[in-house]
Amino acid sequence: DGLWEFNVLPQGIMNGPPTFQRTMHNLLGYGRWDYVMVYLDDILIFSHTFNEHKHHLNEILSILAKANFQVNPDKCSIAVQEIDFLSHTINEHCIKPNGDKIKAIVDLPAPNTLKEANEFLGKINWYRKFIPNFARIAAPFHKVT
Structure with missing residues (x-):
């Protein structure tokens, strides 16, 4: 064959x-x-x-x-002078989180269960470099998950 x-x-x-x-x-x-x-x-x-x-x-x-x-x-x-690439907006001055993605994160409901807390951490982890003291802020979530 x-x-x-x-x-x-x-x-x-x-x-x-x-x-x-x-x-x-x-x-x-x-x-x-x-x-x-x-x-x-x-x-x-x-x-x-x-x-x-x-x-x-x-x-x-x-x-x-x-x-x-x-x-x-x-x-x-x-x-183009500005472009969205891998959920980031990039221009000659900076790289920042894509506005639509940030809005989606801000609009997330507060987690009530361990599963929801893990899902929340997963969603915001992509932008951790833009969140000052992210590890300290996320530590309580990690402690209970």
């Missing part, structure tokens, strides 16, 4: 995400980490000037094209 292989990475396969991340890292990484970040299929290209950005963008798109990766233009934001 012969051998079979995937032409694309199937959804739900156990080693799919780490394999894809390694592929993207190997494809785009070497000597480019000062202007590109990759998380799975999210690619962030950043530059100091518009001309530099055009050069970086052309280089990355060329690499992707040579590797037969397709880019969906509807999902691209090109040459």
